[in-house]
Amino acid sequence: MAKFPSGTAIEIFDTLDSTSAEARRRAEAGEAGPLWVLALAQTAGYGRRGRGWEQQTGDFACTLLFKPDALPASWGQISFIVALALASVLDELMPEEKIALKWPNDVLLDGAKCAGILLESLGAALSIGVGVNIVTAPEGLPYPVARLMDHAAQPPAPQKLAERLDHHFWTFYRLWRAQGFAPIRDAWLARAVGLGVDITVRLPNEELSGVFEGLDETGALVLRSPAGRRTIAAGDVFFARRGN
Template identity: 65%
Template sequence: MPRLTSGTDFQLFDTLDSTSLEAKRQVEAGENGPRWIVALTQTGGYGRRGRAWEQRTGDFAGSLFFEPAGPAENLGQVSFIVALALAETLEEFTSAEKIKLKWPNDVLIDGAKCAGILLENLGAHLAIGIGVNMVTAPEGMPYPTTRLMDHSDELPEPAAFAEILDTHFWRIYKEWREQGFEPIRQQWLSSAAGVFEEITVRLPNEELKGVFAGLDETGALELRLAEGKRTIAAGEVFFTAPGKKS
């Protein structure tokens, strides 16, 4: 099986239902990873809460699965590691000033969503699903979308993109393992969209409007409300400040 520079296995498929589902199948079959699964075409991709993720040939669809180290309660922090790695990868193809990170798991270019991240716990394994709009900007979404080709003169092939992303990911992952979450938290906040601006956070049973005050030591969002600060572990963020959209 081909391997990337880091030694991570790399599998490229012409077509899959979902790279995340294939990761699950391989883990269930006894594979341990670390392994990238990348599909040129994905027919049943999905994101958070099982929502369909539109992906066409030319877009990047990949999943990395491996056996993570550290306490299970800290594994949600890996999404911030992936976001930083994705941002650094995209910076090789477009201006760094255009790229912002949106809590909890999106990467924006010029304020519009270009990439998404999905973490799934597979028992002793963690699967990280990543979708990047290279040639497709999905329509009809409740937030603006964009594609890399509108911001870059060069579009990488999937294997080349995975190689760059893999390198950045393992370097930042090693930093997290050695130094903890605080350096990651600070790096993420330095590139975050909407910090100290008014946002709306949609929760299962309520919708809150307040000021995005930062992240706590676990990666939860801190929302400043009129009655005080509230910490939110999971939710959907929509930007409500002038000139901003979700």
């Protein structure tokens, strides 16, 4: 099995139902990683809340399976680490100002979603799924979508993107373990879209509107509304003027 310079293994499949599903199967079989599972094509990819994730050959679908050396209560902060790592990869391909981060787990390219991140707890291990639109821009979604091939002079092959993502992920992960969430939160907020503006957050049973003030010490979104200040651990964010 191939390994990156970090020592993390990578297994590449021509086709999988889902890299996240494969990571779950590995975890159920007792594997704890660290292991990247990369699929050149997916037949049943999915994102948050089980939503479908469309991927064509040439797009990026990869999942990291590993056991964080941190308390499970803090694992949610790793989504911000992955977002920063992915943004750093894209910075190598195009001007940094093109890339922004959207709470809780999206990466935007010129204001349109180009990547998503999915964390799943698998008992003692964690699965981190990353999907990036390299050649495909799915249609019919309630928000604008971008693909790398329209912005990067030479879009990366999925294998190369995985290698660079691995490098940046462990760099930010080591920072998090050494200094806590504060420097990760500051770096994420420096690239956040919608900070200080009116947003709507859709929750399973309600919809809230207010000003996006920032993140608390756990990574929850801080919303200031006429009803008061509220922290939100998970939800879908929509911007009044810019679209989702």
